Amino acid sequence: MNGTLSGARMRKELGKQLPAHRITVSDSGRFVQVEADSAQDVSFVVTYAARDQAPVFPVPAVGTIPAVDGWHIRLSLSRLSTITDFSPDSGLVCVQCGTSMDHLADWLAEKGFALGVSPEQSEHMELWEFMLSNASASFGPRFGFKRDQVLAMSAVLPDGRTFRNSVSPARSTGPDFSRPLLHAGGRFGLPLDLYLKIHALPAQRVFLTFAVKDLAAALERAWDVAAAATPEFIEVGRNRYASPGLPERFALVELWGEGKTLAVRKELVRKRFGDVATPSDVPYEVLLAFEQTYNFAPGQTRRVTLSRDSLRRITKDIVSSRGSPSRLRVRGFVEGMVGVTADCGDAEECALLPPDEAEGRASTGSSRLLESAADALDRSEVFTRIPELWRAQP
Amino acid sequence: MEGGRLRDELKKLLGPARVSSAPQDLVTYASDMLPSTQIDKLGKALPQVLPVAVCFPEDVEEVQLLLRFCSQERVPVVPCGAGSGVCGGTVPPEGGIVLDLKRMNRVLRFAPEERVVEVEPGIIGERLEDWLNGRGFTLGHFPSSIACSTVGGYVACRSAGQYSSRYGKIEDMTVGLSVVQGDGSLIDLGILGGGHGRDPMLSVVLGSEGTLGIVTRIALRVEPLPEMVDFAGFAFVDLEDGIACMRRVMRAGIKPTVLRLYDPLDSLIAGMHTSTASGEDVHRVASRLSGLKGLLAGALTDLNEAGIAVGLLNPSILNKIAELMPARCMLIVGVQGDKATVARQWDEVRAIAQVCRGEDLGPEPGYHWFKRRYAISYKQSRIFAAGAFVDTMETACTWDNLVPMYRAVLKAMGREVFLMAHFSHAYPEGCSIYFTFAGYRPTARAAHSVYKRAWREGIEAVTRYSGTVSHHHGVGLLKRWAMSRECPGGIELFAAFKNVMDPDRVLNPGKVYNLD
Structure with missing residues (x-):
């Protein structure tokens, strides 16, 4: 980081291209906030930052910029909204x-x-x-x-x-x-x-709901459903706090289309679920409302992307555990990956879920290569700390 | 390092039997199927730069050994599969050594329950497909060069097969790679490295044409063989209707095995193999224009040299005549699955074709295409033998730019060469266009000049419509000049990865991006 940076200097340099009203020097923190209005503005700011070795953080709508030791630039991209x-x-x-x-x-x-x-x-x-x-x-x-x-x-x-x-x-x-x-x-x-x-x-959106007898079996069948019927959306879940009359274990499938094709796909979904999930007469809207009663509290909720193998491994634990996760939903079923959201009673229960295996997760060697290549590209360390923005996210 | 000493050192590493410096080998490995090198041969010119030696490693340890040595000695290393590339990807412009990987051709692991097969890079595509078929599976990758191309080559240049609308391109099938980096170190990516098939580094190595590392192990997703595959042909009044049909099929979420539309001239040359009344009309027109058809078809088959000279010396006239010919466009469609799925897909495809004023020609044109689907790769040598040149330019863009880009390329290249096209590799968002062009000049020097101009004009037309300059043949030496238009800023990212993976810059120098 460049020790000679100052708010005044940054304002002066950036002001060579950007109007003054879009450059703000913070009173308390040591940063200059710039409102970019075009791709050229962004390029100009980053070029300047690279020259003077000033770290750049885009300003997120959600989350906060980490503490930075020294002057930096906060770049708002909100005006680039066309x-x-x-x-x-x-x-x-x-x-x-x-x-x-x-x-x-x-x-x-x-x-x-x-x-x-x-x-x-x-x-x-x-x-x-x-x-x-x-x-x-x-x-x-x-x-x-x-x-x-x-x-x-x-x-x-x-x-x-x-x-x-x-x-x-x-x-x-x-x-x-x-x-x-x-x-x-x-x-x-x-x-x-x-x-x-x-x-x-689509001309038609069809919502199918199912009451599930065996959660593990339904999760396995969901892969077949996904492969055969390619639904727009599929979810298998459990809610131990379901209201009377609503299924505690359920599956939801959404299909888009029309006519015969849609009818065939509906049939495929039913066939592939077979006897592990029976069509439910609970309207989708009701289940949606029920879904909205999910109240995942901070610290008690885990959202992870898991591979099929990892899902299979934890399914046994989930099914056998007495109460937790009390609420669970498994979505996606794409290329061997699912998104899992679980509402746990405490940290111990949350620990049942393995670490995130988000899509595109790199292998160890791959992470190292990416890191080294990013360092080679960003010698002024302008973007080095941007990933810290995401670490605070759940 | 002086050539003789280098060869001696290489023989110490691999043994004398697996290092060749025989003149015929050096000449052979100095070029691939890049047409400009074939034009050189028309002028009886040998390649200007030859490799010092050709090495034949048999396993990953030997590849590591060679790269460690070459990196220390700063010897350029050009990996080579079957050498059937058409962009100069395996041409050694700085000499050095060529690494022929065809001895690394084993199937290393097959896990049907995971639907994954792991292979070495030198396995020929057709051999792997036969091997999988024998076990009830398919890779789903069918380039027209399948008999003379390797899986390593597919990965190197992001190849596409004829069934790409159903199975995707090779990058969609690749879930893991082992890569030897410039210094000889081995790295595993994707599922081979304990990550996932969506590891972002896979997309960096895929398509890098051996410039960042040499791929020694490839994990591929496979699928069970379909119960049945069925084909049919449709005729459209004009190109726009045919393209509208393709677009609607893809936007409807149908995943056809094949979707391949020929432009009017290509339809005529391919022949409307049908017994329907309308099909006969096409044949009648063709018959009346038999002299012209012969001339046009001859450009790609077996017309004598005089005929080629007359036609191809004046490509503008020939292209204009071709444009005025009253031919329709033929669409080949294939679908697959169980009987019920196939029937359902046909219902959907036929309904869409009808809306687009397409005439159902029945199965014959489809099966005719299926039987001859690899034939094109074997026709080009005849053209060169006749003293002319032929090449292909495969591009792709979005549906709304497709017809304007096609016409712009015809106009731009038509001044220099005679050309036709088909539209294949369809996606929900757009489609590839495969232009085939032929030219002739009495001398190799003049032919070179026309060839270069044609490419330049063609690429400029493509980039005006934001199309890609290569859909599946790669970049090599042929198109690297166009990379600044294709991907501004790409060279900075490439240099960053090159600095990390091949800091001594020995791997396939000068390919894809020119860092000099």
């Missing part, structure tokens, strides 16, 4: 990174579209934050994981230069650097805009 391209035919939307997820969802819904995944919480998050962080998202067999929704992107690199890849459904042009950019929490760069896959809201 939807710059919308292509219903190709099923794509190009979105600037400061756009909030709830605004994007509303905008798409007005046009009859939806993203393939959505935040499970913190929908106020901005797009860059949603993508870089480990914030959980609903994911399902039809559309995959949240980072699979990105077809192309641009990003500012730690030296201020801009990265961009072609807007193509597939490529054979060297390494795919968008993956480390998205998976390394911001170490390699900050997204500027993303081409996201979108899907027309």
Whole structure:
């Protein structure tokens, strides 16, 4: 870190391109906050930061910036909130990174579209934050994981230069650097805009509910259901506090489509669940309302992404344990991965769940390579500490 | 290090039988199927740079040994599979040694319950597929070069097979890699390293064409063989209707085995193999234009040299005539699954085709394609033998840019070469276009000049529509100049990984990105 940095100097340097009203020097902390209005602004700020070795933190809508020993730059991306391209035919939307997820969802819904995944919480998050962080998202067999929704992107690199890849459904042009950019929490760069896959809201949405007899068996069958019927959403869960008349163990499946195809898929779901889950007459809306009664308290809730093997290993413990997790939901069933949310009574109960195996989790050697390559790229240590933003998240 | 001493050292490492410096080997390994090297051969020119030696390691330890030595001595190392690449990915521009990996061709592990097979990189694609089929599984990767390409080569350049709409590209199948880095150290990624098949480092090594490491073990996702696969053909009044049909099929969430639309000229040359009334119309038109058809078809088959010269010296005229020909577009569709699934998918596909004014030609065109699906790879040598050149440019973009990009490329390249295209490798968001082009000039030097101009014009047209300059052939030497347009900023990231994985810069120098 550069010991000669000062708020006045940073304001002066940044003011060469940015208007004064978008640069604020903090009174208490040792930082300068900049409101970027364009990709060029971001690039300019990062270029300056690299030259003067000033750490940069994008300002998150959720979470806080860690304590920094010395002057740094806080970069607000909120003004980069334009939807710059919308292509219903190709099923794509190009979105600037400061756009909030709830605004994007509303905008798409007005046009009859939806993203393939959505935040499970913190929908106020901005797009860059949603993508870089480990914030959980609903994911399902039809559309995959949240980072699979990105077809192309641009990003500012730690030296201020801009990265961009072609807007193509597939490529054979060297390494795919968008993956480390998205998976390394911001170490390699900050997204500027993303081409996201979108899907027309269907003519019909069918909600199937099931009462489950055997949770372990239902979890196993859910993989078959996912492979055979490719549902838009599938969840298997348990709620020990279910109201009278509502199933304590249940499965939910959502299908989009119409006509014969939809009928065939419905039948496939029922067949694949077979005798481990019987169709329930509890309306989905009621179950949804019941679902909303989930009140995962801070410190008592674990959200983890697990592999199929890990899920199988813990299933036995979950089923055999007397009361915990008292509430559990397992979603996803994509490429051998599930998202698990568990409401535990205490830390001991939470410990039943293994560590997160989030999508894209690197092997040990891989993590080391990513870290070394990020260091090689970011010699001024401009983005080195951005991943700390996500460590505080549940 | 001087060549003779280098060869001696290599022989000490591998034994004399597995290090070759025979002139015929050095000439052979100095080029792959990059067409510009074939043009050189038209001018009777041998490759300008030859490797010092060709090495044939048999296991990962030997690869490590070689790389440790080459890294210390700063000797360039070019990995090579079957050498069937068309972008110069295995050409050794700085000499050094070529590492032929075909002796590393074993299936290392097969876990049907996990649906994973682990193989060495030198196994030929067809051999692996046969091996899996014998056990009731498939990789689902069917490039037209399947008989003469290796799995390591697929990984090196992010290959795609003809069933990619159903199974994805090789990067979608790869869940783990073992990689020997420039200094000889071995690293395991993805499931081989105890992580997951979505390890972000996999996407860095995949497609890196041996510039970051040499892949010595590949874990691939496999699937059970489908109960049945069925094919059919459809004819469309024009290209736009055919593309609309493909797009609707993909957007509807159907995952066809094959979806392959030929442009009017390619449809004509491929032939509408059908007995329907409309199909006969096409044949009648073709018959009336038999002289022209012969000329056009001859560009890709067996016309004599004089015919090629007349046609290909004036590509603009030829392309214009082709454009005016009243041919329809043929779409080949394949679906797979159990009987009920296949029937359901046909219902859906046929309904969509009908909306798009497509005529169902029945199964014959589909099965005709299926029988000849690998034939194209064996046709090109005839063109070169006739003194002309032929090449392919495979690109991809989003659905709404597809037709404009196709027309822009025809216009741009059509000034230099005669060309046609088909649309395959369809995705929900877009599709690949596979242009085949041919040219002729009486001298190798003039042919080179036309060839280069054609590529430059074509790539510029593609990048105007944000398309990719390569969908599945890779970059190699051929397209690296275009990487600054394809992926601005990519070179900075590439350099960062190169500094970590190959700091002495011995691995496949000059490929993908030019760091010099």
